[in-house]
Amino acid sequence: xxxxxxxxxxxxxxxxxxxxxxxxxxxxxxxxxxxxxxxxxxxxxxxxxxxxxxxxxxxxxxxxxxxxxxxxxxxxxxxxxxxxxxxxxxxxxxxxxxxxxxxxxxxxxxxxxxxxxxxxxxxxxxxxxxxxxxxxxxxxxxxxxxxxxxxxxxxxxxxxxxxxxxxxxxxxxxxxxxxxxxxxxxxxxxxxxxxxxxxxxxxxxxxxxxxxxxxxxxxxxxxxxxxxxxx
Amino acid sequence: xxxxxxxxxxxxxxxxxxxxxxxxxxxxxxxxxxxxxxxxxxxxxxxxxxxxxxxxxxxxxxxxxxxxxxxxxxxxxxxxxxxxxxxxxxxxxxxxxxxxxxxxxxxxxxxxxxxxxxxxxxxxxxxxxxxxxxxxxxxxxxxxxxxxxxxxxxxxxxxxxxxxxxxxxxxxxxxxxxxxxxxxxxxxxxxxxxxxxxxxxxxxxxxxxxxxxxxxxxxxxxxxxxxxxxxxxxxxxxxxxxxxxxxxxxxxxxxxxxxxxxxxxxxxxxxxxxxxxxxxxxxxxxxxxxxxxxxxxxxxxxxxxxxxxxxxxxxxxxxxxxxxxxxxxxxxxxxxxxxxxxxxxxxxxxxxxxxxxxxxxxxxxxxxxxxxxxxxxxxxxxxxxxxxxxxxxxxxxxxxxxxxxxxxxxxxxxxxxxxxxxxxxxxxxx
Numbered sequence: 336x337x338x339x340x341x342x343x344x345x346x347x348x349x350x351x352x353x354x355x356x357x358x359x360x361x362x363x364x365x366x367x368x369x370x371x372x373x374x375x376x377x378x379x380x381x382x383x384x385x386x387x388x389x390x391x392x393x394x395x396x397x398x399x400x401x402x403x404x405x406x407x408x409x410x411x412x413x414x415x416x417x418x419x420x421x422x423x424x425x426x427x428x429x430x431x432x433x434x435x436x437x438x439x440x441x442x443x444x445x446x447x448x449x450x451x452x453x454x455x456x457x458x459x460x461x462x463x464x465x466x467x468x469x470x471x472x473x474x475x476x477x478x479x480x481x482x483x484x485x486x487x488x489x490x491x492x493x494x495x496x497x498x499x500x501x502x503x504x505x506x507x508x509x510x511x512x513x514x515x516x517x518x519x520x521x522x523x524x525x526x527x528x529x530x531x532x533x534x535x536x537x538x539x540x541x542x543x544x545x546x547x548x549x550x551x552x553x554x555x556x557x558x559x560x561x562x563x564x565x566x
Numbered sequence: 567x568x569x570x571x572x573x574x575x576x577x578x579x580x581x582x583x584x585x586x587x588x589x590x591x592x593x594x595x596x597x598x599x600x601x602x603x604x605x606x607x608x609x610x611x612x613x614x615x616x617x618x619x620x621x622x623x624x625x626x627x628x629x630x631x632x633x634x635x636x637x638x639x640x641x642x643x644x645x646x647x648x649x650x651x652x653x654x655x656x657x658x659x660x661x662x663x664x665x666x667x668x669x670x671x672x673x674x675x676x677x678x679x680x681x682x683x684x685x686x687x688x689x690x691x692x693x694x695x696x697x698x699x700x701x702x703x704x705x706x707x708x709x710x711x712x713x714x715x716x717x718x719x720x721x722x723x724x725x726x727x728x729x730x731x732x733x734x735x736x737x738x739x740x741x742x743x744x745x746x747x748x749x750x751x752x753x754x755x756x757x758x759x760x761x762x763x764x765x766x767x768x769x770x771x772x773x774x775x776x777x778x779x780x781x782x783x784x785x786x787x788x789x790x791x792x793x794x795x796x797x798x799x800x801x802x803x804x805x806x807x808x809x810x811x812x813x814x815x816x817x818x819x820x821x822x823x824x825x826x827x828x829x830x831x832x833x834x835x836x837x838x839x840x841x842x843x844x845x846x847x848x849x850x851x852x853x854x855x856x857x858x859x860x861x862x863x864x865x866x867x868x869x870x871x872x873x874x875x876x877x878x879x880x881x882x883x884x885x886x887x888x889x890x891x892x893x894x895x896x897x898x899x900x901x902x903x904x905x906x907x908x909x910x911x912x913x914x915x916x917x918x919x920x921x922x923x924x925x926x927x928x929x930x931x932x933x934x935x936x937x938x939x940x941x942x943x944x945x946x947x948x949x950x951x952x953x954x955x956x957x958x959x960x961x962x963x964x965x966x967x968x969x970x971x972x973x974x975x976x977x978x979x980x981x982x983x984x985x986x987x988x989x990x991x992x993x994x995x996x
Binding site: 459481482485488489519520521525 | 886888890891892893924926928930939941982985
């Protein structure tokens with residue numbers, strides 16, 4: 336993980352990926368775009384079109400990263416995440432999920448992130464960026480698209496009055512700054528340059544946001560979602 | 567026999583469609599006195615309402631035939647909107663707004679007098695005191711009750727079209743109950759008059775037993791029928807929704823696909839079409855209702871304004887703009903100026919930096935500050951190197967922001983693209 340500065344070249348890196356999407360055309364497209372193992376280092380080891388299939392394939396192949404569609408027959412991506420929770424928590428070779436969806440509705444995004452996905456990108460993403468995101472997720476980092484960063488900022492901003500419990504579930508000034516730059520379309524590398532910190536630090540900030548989002552911010556998110564009549 | 571048709575046909579009051587399509591008979595829900603039968607008939611026949619009412623009245627005098635006829639019409643003819651409006655104004659001498667308002671009052675006074683006269687005539691005719699009179703009073707009571715309840719049913723149906731305030735609803739409930747009570751009284755009076763008051767208890771028990779038996783027999787069937795009905799209604803609503811989706815998809819998507827096929831060699835145009843279609847579809851799918859139609863209306867919140875501006879620039883220049891908005895606030899004059907500056911920045915980004923990929927637009931409301939950033943990944947440029955007579959950036963963006971008390975910052979790197987940051991304090995709450 337020393338070569339995170341040069342994300343485009345990953346000599347010797349190899350990641351096993353499962354594609355979960357109910358549109359065969361889309362799976363074929365992604366496969367064609369990122370599946371050239373020799374050049375991209377990504378190997379697609381399995382595909383699934385619905386929740387049951389996904390759980391079976393993921394359990395059987397134990398990939399490192401799952402590209403997960405949010406809208407799936409049989410309960411959606413959230414259901415896959417729920418049933419694969421033990422695999423995510425595994426100490427050795429944990430399976431990590433990257434949500435990949437055409438929907439950028441707030442409830443979908445926040446839903447899968449809270450379900451345990453390590454990142455969220457929309458289907459308009461380019462092949463290179465997707466490969467990049469896959470590797471980042473494999474490293475255990477979080478991948479935020481600008482839109483997702485916007486949603487998260489929105490979620491935390493709408494509750495300006497500090498809650499009664501400790502600052503643990505608040506975003507720090509730095510994290511907020513990082514998120515804001517992501518929302519403005521900056522790449523991690525650019526953020527690092529802008530804030531005079533290392534890419535690694537940017538990544539850890541983002542991971543911290545993700546953790547807060549999943550674990551401690553339930554009440555804020557609930558309030559936020561209720562205020563917007565999302566739930 | 568009048569048949570129920572969609573309301574739309576009835577509500578079309580314009581004279582042209584009435585000429586072309588066959589007029590259907592409706593009871594008028596507006597300005598009616600009892601069931602709206604006379605108004606509806608008048609509208610259907612093209613006669614003044616008063617004439618129809620007089621005919622009913624005269625018929626009523628001849629052994630109550632009019633009342634029977636009226637009741638039949640009431641029962642059979644569906645309630646509609648509109649009916650007759652034109653004849654009413656036809657014999658109004660002064661087409662004055664206030665006169666028109668007063669007119670119904672006069673009509674109601676007239677109707678009341680007519681009703682009294684009718685009642686008196688009726689009473690003297692049928693010699694209430696005599697043997698037959700013993701049946702007349704209960705019959706009248708029952709009739710009155712039935713009228714009340716039916717009228718109530720009409721109101722309930724009408725409530726589908728118009729929102730009724732809560733107090734009116736209470737009144738309606740009271741009226742319905744009064745109707746039921748009247749019918750009950752009439753029936754009881756019948757029993758008493760027939761001299762069977764002594765066996766009232768027995769009769770009541772028997773009646774109750776019969777009712778209970780019927781309920782037991784028909785109850786499950788009735789329940790199932792109502793369930794089927796509501797299920798059927800649900801299915802119909804779903805089908806309607808599906809049809810609406812299909813219509814929408816058909817209209818816009820197929821049209822766009824055709825355009826794309828025709829412009830297949832022009833990737834810019836294809837991308838523009840696809841983006842516009844995507845945006846419209848998204849808007850339509852995820853926004854609850856009412857959006858899409860009010861395209862021409864001015865946006866009144868910041869988020870809307872940003873999205874609108876981005877969409878317009880995207881359509882015009884064929885460069886995708888990715889918009890992220892955090893928070894929202896109403897648009898005031900200063901923010902409107904900021905929006906214009908932002909729009910200018912988006913246009914610049916799309917024009918000069920569009921080759922580098924999507925333009926990122928970010929807007930945030932934090933406290934009283936509104937921040938907008940527009941960022942492209944184009945070649946970038948050196949602001950100082952731009953000749954002084956090129957006023958685009960200086961005037962439209964920086965100047966405009968400063969005039970309105972805001973700040974604008976421009977960051978441009980030779981190959982890192984350009985970013986415009988606009989910051990503005992919101993006007994004090996007024």
